[in-house]
Amino acid sequence: MSPLVALLIVPITGSAVAAIIQKYRIAERLVAFLTFSITFLFLLAIKSGDLFTWNLGFLGKNVEMGLQITPLSLFMLYITIAFGIVLTFYNLSEKSKMKSFLLLLTMAASNWIFMSNDMISFFFAWELMSWTSILMIFGGRREEEARHGALYYAMMSIGGSYSMLIGIFLLYNLTGTFSIQSNISYLMSLLATNPWWVLGIVSLFFAAFMVKSGIFPFHTWVPYTYGEAPDGFVPYLSSVMSKYGVYGFLIFLPLTLGAHVPSVLGLAWPNYVLLWFGSVTAVVGSVLAFMQDDVKKLFAYSSFGNLGFILAAIALFTPIGLTAGLFHAFNHLLFNGAIFITVIAVISKVGTTRMSEMGGLWQKMPLTFLTFFIGIAAAAGIPPFAGFGSKWMIFQAMISHGLIFATVLLFFASIASFLYLMRAFHAIFLGQLSHRYDNVKEVSSIGKITEGFLLAALVFFGIFPGFVLDPINSIVSSFGLKPLPTSGYEYINGFFSSVNMVSIFVVVIVAFIFGFLLFAVVAKHKKVSQDDNYTAGQIPQDWNLTPEMYQFSYDFYEPMDKEIAPFLKVKIDGFFKGFGQSVDYIGRAIKEIFTGNVQMYTYLTIGGLIVFIIAGWVVW
């Protein structure tokens, strides 16, 4: 058996086993963990260039299907399966209603997406991934809302899929083959004569990818879905599943439109438009994030905001842009995974997702607190953690093109991300600890191992970015671009400057040691409780002060609302809702036909038959 097939067979088998024993939570979770690990072992046997094909006889036609490994798919497979192992390991101790067999089916679909060589299996895998994740979301914490979230997601997914399906059949009509490679080369040859035609077909695919990554204006499903999905599944949704869109974009981006359509600042305008979609997504995600009180929704917004960064970078399709985008995809997977895993750990302990009801949890969950802290530091792009290098490269890629407006927007999004990260940090972990949480304990030892591992990974990939940049460089060269120069694992070579992360790390560590020494040698301190606090001379007992009252976290950025309010009036969500309502209205109107009158139905049937015959006659 080819290891490529094993990457599909193993998860499907695991999924079947998990489905049979799904009553026993521990066993089911263990199966998920083992399946991910075994798949990873098979992955080790795979190298770039591997190929596996088979033929599918369908309606008398012979459709060639295949699996192929490119450097990009290998990279994606490694990072997603490795993250899956970490997540399923954490999930061994997690108690939400997540169904492992669905997770494993999603993994099979995900592997298939990254490996498929023809559009039929790509589409099939895409649908499998969508439907398993939709089913998963039905099992959310709050039944009613979860159903709503899942349906919203399903509708958007279906819309995207139809668009992609039309694109696939248009291409098939033109070329008579489903192979992705031949279709891309056909599109390339079409570029010189009909660039608009190519653009039209590619946009059909891009719509599907934009829906899946939550790119503006298709971002509206993300908060509903992430907010309601079962806790154990959210990290996978946000870290892994948002990357399918990135992979999809990268299939079509090598179509260099530059010479055939008008360009803006040396950038083909479709790329320029895509870049703006990315920048606007980053801003919309970051700004909406800092107005949320629900922690899962906050990080849902943050998640697609980061996808905006990635899209803006890869849309440039320059060596540094591509490197930066892929590097950020990896870093986002890592820090968002760490953030979401700590967040679901907290949610499982306090039983609420509302941040204004949390607070002061650092005293109870120190390791979770530290992991979250490093996670948000990485997400904010602070050196020497993972996340710095990619953001820094994205900015350089953008500036080098002179894209000042988009760059300033992205920088604003980056600052706004600092705002919402600090808000979540404060509201969850800092401030006053409510007496409700006096009995809250740190996560179990499985959770501790996971968190420790993620913490170490955030630091390690921050200091040695070369371990990620090396495979990315081979991806960049596989796209026919000249990769950035490499000089050792500790260097990030940007366009304007390069940095040695080890030296930065050493400087920061020495500075910290110096800080702690200074802290230790100067005068002594004594520890006081959180009640021992400045209250402007009032005696707290006189007015029944409780920790909850003395915690400021609700509406943290209230003054800012005034400034952003005009932009919030534009309701994308409202557009989709209105669309839904009109569909509903048309549906009702059609339903009016079905009056229950048999005579009416007969007329309709005969009329339909006549139309069918005439249509058939015309076509043949």
Next chain:
Amino acid sequence: MVIEFLIKLVQGIGIGALALATGLLFGGIARKIMARIQRRYGPPFTQNFIDLFKLFSKSSVSHGWAFDLGLVAGFAPMLAALMFLPIGSFTLLPSDSSLIMIIYLMMMAYLGMAMGVLASGNPNSAIGMSRALMLMAGYEVPFAAVIFSVYLFSKTGYLTQIVAMQSGGFMNWNMVKMPLGFLAVEIALQGMLGEKPFDQAIAPAEIASGPMVELGGKYLGFGMIQHSVGLFLETGIVVDLFLGGAPNFWIFIAKQFVLYFIVVLVDAILPRLRVHEATSFFWKLPLFLGILQALIVIIQGGVINV
């Protein structure tokens, strides 16, 4: 290797001490200037040193390890960022003096400081922190626009090279070549240093000194050295970016002082804005100036096609 490291270490401590002393001195002089504007005699200009010694020798209360860690983390990254800053003709680690890296290291200091003061559990510090962050969303945007125009103009991201490009007299300074950008940064600097009209985060007599409300003794001392080093760093970056760096340390701090003097004078005459007014102000005039500057640089041929 070890010897080299030790030499760098000693030099680093020296730079830290010099920066701290300069920052404290600037603070003391600013108090004196402020007093004279208000027709008071004012404290001696060494008052900040005296205060720091007093604070470090008094016992204090702590709100737990996150509080302690946060205060140290508020100071250490500032110190680390200082090591990459070209001070006069001297840079400790010239090969890594990437400007955006320095700015993000400073953000780590803000993150650490925020963690410390918020761990104290006082709502006044939370309000102060929320204001500080909102203000940051304001001033960082025009500042970024100007930094990007400097990048495009100099075609490098190293501070050392940006300084080197401005050598050879006043007319080569970026201040002359990019006047609009310099103006935008001057306004942003007022916000960065948290001086009026942008002192909403501290807001004495309004939210009990905001972030500093629970700090006492050595904790306040750490806050003070963070502010002093931050003052040195922020004015130092502007000197390197726009005032052509300096041939030696003394001219460097003289230039820094000129910048700070303007900040103090503005501080003395303007009242405090409300925080959302301050934030939106930064998104209007300074951002307009910054973007205009960037456009001028781009039109002059700053675009690098890769």
